[in-house]
Amino acid sequence: MNFFQNIQSFLLIIILLFSFVNCQNIPNPRSQQTSSLIGNRLYFFSGDLSTTDSKNDSASNITNEVWYLDLSSSFNTATPPWGKDVGMPIGYNLGASCVSPIDNSVFLVGGRMYIPNTANINLGSSPVYVFNSNISLWTTLNIIGFNSSFKMRNQIQPVIDNYGKIYTFGGTNYTGFNASYVVYNDMNILDTTSMTWSTLAIYTNAPPTATLLPTGIIVYIGGYKDTLTRSVNPFEPIQTFNTKNYNWSTKVAGGDNIGTRASHSAVLSMLYCIYYICINVKHKINIYFK
Secondary structure (H helix, E strand, O other): OHHHHHHHHHHHHHHHHHHHHHHHOOOOOOEOOEEEEEOOEEEEEEEEOOOOOOOOHHHOOEEEEEEEEEOOOOOOOOOOOEEEEOOOOOEEEOOEEEEOOOOOOEEEEOOEEEOOOEOOEOOOOOOEEEEEOOOOEEEEOOOEOOOHHHOOOEOOOOEEOOOOEEEEEEEEOOOOOOOOOOEEEEEEEEEOOOOEEEEEOOOOOEOOOOEEOOOOEEEEOOOEOOOOOOOEOEOOEEEEEEOOOOEEEEEEOOOOOOOEOOOOEEEEOOOOEEEEEEOOEEEEEEOOOO
16 A cells, blocks of 8 residues: 555656646746747747836836747647747847848847846847847847937837838837837838938828738828827828838728727738737728739
């Protein structure tokens, strides 16, 4: 009897030990992170680990952790295959990431940057960080013509085209600690092949979402149109930016009346349908641009 009891005890210890080790490879709850799909891995960069009042910036706990979800095979959603990669040089939130179509490098553009695991802003940080997932290496860039007002620019939605150019429209320089701040409506372009930066003339509003079509047209819908009152744009007039000739134009969408909003997200389907999701409501807009 003692033999079987010992076997049961041994198996129980093994199960508990496995569960403990498995739980160590699970990221803590967080918000305000950014993510990118690289091959079969969905990467998540940094974010706020604070579980207190999200409106209290002094209580933030901005991590520099990098996690990925392995999508190479199907898995049980109760036990997702998480992995942890090398951390960022800085804590990071409310920024955005773009994957280069040239070499799969990840460019983290803008965002608020902190001393890791604190709520202390890191003013000496680089404006752009690059992650090489093949060798787990972070680097900074020497950018020609960088727009200094873009430092700490957050709440942005950049897109990258097939030529390695990153387009970022609008954003704000609010960090939670500056009493006054600006909501921008300029277009910033980073050419990752030459590491040159350019800023185009100001447009009329600052929408938060950007969807790049295969034709080279960036579609902007909704967003804030006034810095002071933070009034939002309706969905029907669609602002578009042509990455080939750098021209803006306006399209009018028919169909259902979606109304005004900001802080929504968007994805593009294979049929040129853009799906916008905001507060658990999904809308579809058919786009036909030549």
